């Protein structure tokens with residue numbers, strides 16, 4: 125039992141650090157960078173901050189996934205993936221897959237190069253597209269978090 129509770133504690137701490145970081149980047153850092161007058165400062169500042177957070181996010185998403193699947197296996201709850209009322213389990217898994225794909229594959233292999241190319245050509249447009257994407261990911265993650273807490277404690281919205 126302790127192992128399960130410990131996994132759950134780790135799960136929530138990892139989500140707090142991860143999604144809390146996404147919220148900071150979306151609501152504070154990108155708006156501040158967008159206000160900077162020089163394009164060079166914008167790119168340098170954003171790359172320094174996002175670079176550091178990307179490493180942290182890789183660690184916390186990994187911990188979230190490992191503890192999440194561990195809990196599913198302890199609960200023997202794989203059949204929840206076939207029940208709509210457990211939409212929050214689907215949402216957790218989808219949000220995790222999305223971020224893991226971006227952090228471990230798309231960002232290092234593609235997105236970083238694209239960012240560097242387009243931000244030099246049109247910084248305002250590039251930062252506004254990136255800002256919109258961060259808002260969508262943040263909203264998805266917050267809805268998922270709300271659904272998971274409600275569902276875990278017996279409040280089934282669907």
Ligand code: HEM
Nearest residue numbers: 139189192193195196216217219220265268269272273276
């Ligand atoms: C592979 C990905 C994930 C899996 C397999 C997973 C699995 C789980 C499981 C099995 C539980 C406990 C369910 C229960 O007690 O009935 C749980 C709780 C929770 N998960 Fe996830 N999760 C994953 C990713 C995420 C993500 C991405 C978020 C947030 C964006 C998240 C947020 C939460 C929260 C807030 C709880 C509730 C904790 C509590 O109230 O004690 N999880 N997760």
